[in-house]
Amino acid sequence: xxxxxxxxxxxxxxxxxxxxLQCTQDMNHxxxxxxxxxxxxxxxxxxxSVGAGITDKGEVPNGYNVSRSTTxxxxxxxxxxxxxxxxxxxxxxxxxxxNQPQHFGDGTRLSIL
Amino acid sequence: xQSVTQPDIHITVSEGASLELRCNYxxxxxxxxxxxxxxxxxxxxxxxxxxxxxxxxQGIKGFEAEFKRSQSSFNLRKPSVHWSDAAEYFxxxxxxxxxxxxxxxxxxxxxxxxx
Numbered sequence: 001x002x003x004x005x006x007x008x009x010x011x012x013x014x015x016x017x018x019x020x021l022q023c024t025q026d027m028n029h030x031x032x033x034x035x036x037x038x039x040x041x042x043x044x045x046x047x048x049s050v051g052a053g054i055t056d057k058g059e060v061p062n063g064y065n066v067s068r069s070t071t072x073x074x075x076x077x078x079x080x081x082x083x084x085x086x087x088x089x090x091x092x093x094x095x096x097x098x099n100q101p102q103h104f105g106d107g108t109r110l111s112i113l
Numbered sequence: 114x115q116s117v118t119q120p121d122i123h124i125t126v127s128e129g130a131s132l133e134l135r136c137n138y139x140x141x142x143x144x145x146x147x148x149x150x151x152x153x154x155x156x157x158x159x160x161x162x163x164x165x166x167x168x169x170x171q172g173i174k175g176f177e178a179e180f181k182r183s184q185s186s187f188n189l190r191k192p193s194v195h196w197s198d199a200a201e202y203f204x205x206x207x208x209x210x211x212x213x214x215x216x217x218x219x220x221x222x223x224x225x226x227x228x
Contacts, residue, residue, distance in 0.1 A: 033216075040122065042219055096214070097210070098208070100214065102214065
């Protein structure tokens with residue numbers, strides 16, 4: 001089992017460019033999450049999904065979009081990259097809600113210059 | 114508002130010494146609580162979790178945590194630290210999320226181990 005796989009691992013973008021961060025899981029988990037991690041801030045939830053076709057905003061959704069067309073995949077889209085979006089992005093998944101631990105990918109380190 | 118606080122940003126201990134990392138939560142009722150560890154360049158790995166019942170929970174790698182309702186705390190402990198335990202540690206909680214699993218993370222504590 002690969003678990004949660006994120007691509008790319010590193011990326012540098014110019015201001016105003018767009019890109020998609022990919023996330024896929026092979027554990028047949030219903031719930032998926034996107035977090036960003038900034039130094040000294042812990043992880044902040046961007047978007048989450050409780051199943052295919054269902055997404056909702058987290059704590060810091062501005063500047064991002066998501067889709068969930070399949071159980072396995074949960075891509076995160078940045079439409080107009082801004083320096084404030086420089087961060088490390090983590091995707092996670094769990095079988096279902098509150099009483100299940102989340103499994104994390106290794107992260108995507110994104111720099112906006 | 115619900116929150117999870119880790120008061121210590123950075124802790125240094127000597128190899129073989131005991132360790133306690135602090136975590137405080139602010140929830141209206143008992144949340145589900147987790148401790149995760151993050152090694153450099155890696156994702157987060159679950160160390161242990163508390164849902165209910167026995168307030169002392171055992172995890173992987175020799176870690177344990179004790180839930181204390183009266184102190185709103187969920188501190189992580191290890192009796193003897195190994196150099197490989199150097200990493201960043203996150204406490205997280207969830208409650209009242211409508212079963213969405215939306216975790217609230219503490220700021221993290223970086224553990225340095227001296228030889």
